[in-house]
Amino acid sequence: MLKTFTWSLLAVAFSANAATAPYDELANAPAQIQTSLQEAKVTNKPVLVVFGANWCGDCKVLDMSLKTGPSAPLIQQHFKMVKVNVGKFDRNLDIAEAYGVPLKKGIPAVAILSIDGKVIYATKTGELADARNMGDTAIYDFFVKVASTKP
Numbered sequence: 001m002l003k004t005f006t007w008s009l010l011a012v013a014f015s016a017n018a019a020t021a022p023y024d025e026l027a028n029a030p031a032q033i034q035t036s037l038q039e040a041k042v043t044n045k046p047v048l049v050v051f052g053a054n055w056c057g058d059c060k061v062l063d064m065s066l067k068t069g070p071s072a073p074l075i076q077q078h079f080k081m082v083k084v085n086v087g088k089f090d091r092n093l094d095i096a097e098a099y100g101v102p103l104k105k106g107i108p109a110v111a112i113l114s115i116d117g118k119v120i121y122a123t124k125t126g127e128l129a130d131a132r133n134m135g136d137t138a139i140y141d142f143f144v145k146v147a148s149t150k151p
Contacts, residue, residue, distance in 0.1 A: 021054040022063035023085035029092045033113075036082040040115040047115075048079035051096050052108040053086050058131040059108045062139065069136040071143050078147045079112070105129065112146060121149045 036047045050066070052059030065071050066081070075081055084092050086103060096103050099111035100122045106129025112121040131139060 022060060023052055023054050023083050025054065025085050025087070027085065029082075029084045029095055032082050033084070033095070036080045037113065037115065037117050040080045040113075043080060044115065045078060045080045046120055047113040048075065048081045049095075049099065049111045049113060050081060050083045050108055051086050051092070051101060051103060051110065052083065053088065055088070056107055058106075058129055062108045062128055062131040065131070065136050065139045070140045071136070074140065074143055074147065100124075110146075112149065121146050 033047065033049060040047050050062070052062065054060075063083070066075050084095060086092055086096065086107060089103060093103065096109065096111075099113070099119050101109045101111050102124060103109060105124065106126035108128045108131060109123045109126070110121075110128065111119055111123075114120050127142065128134070128139070134142075
């Protein structure tokens, strides 16, 4: 009985953690990007593709900043966002490569796509890979700068 209770408790904890994880590990990233591009045409906003993983502390910090920090209104106003899980650098690497994002420089990393799917901007040198130490202000400043690269 105790063993069953323990497993049930672990299952609930895992489910709660999965629900709050920033990256959907089961998502079909190419389909999500295509959907976002279709929505971008309607809203006339470029697509912000954020590459990261649930194990990555810097990815969690960036995600929180984009959801609730000073960057949140900026992102909502200027971009259609989609998050792409890279796992342990064993998932969706082809997508990052296609957009010119060198994941070996660190995650989180981003690409900005025009409404027709062309790359407008991509992180090249791990610009966000130290999000924990950047803080909300530097993250905000980064996105203000890249928001100005829109076509």
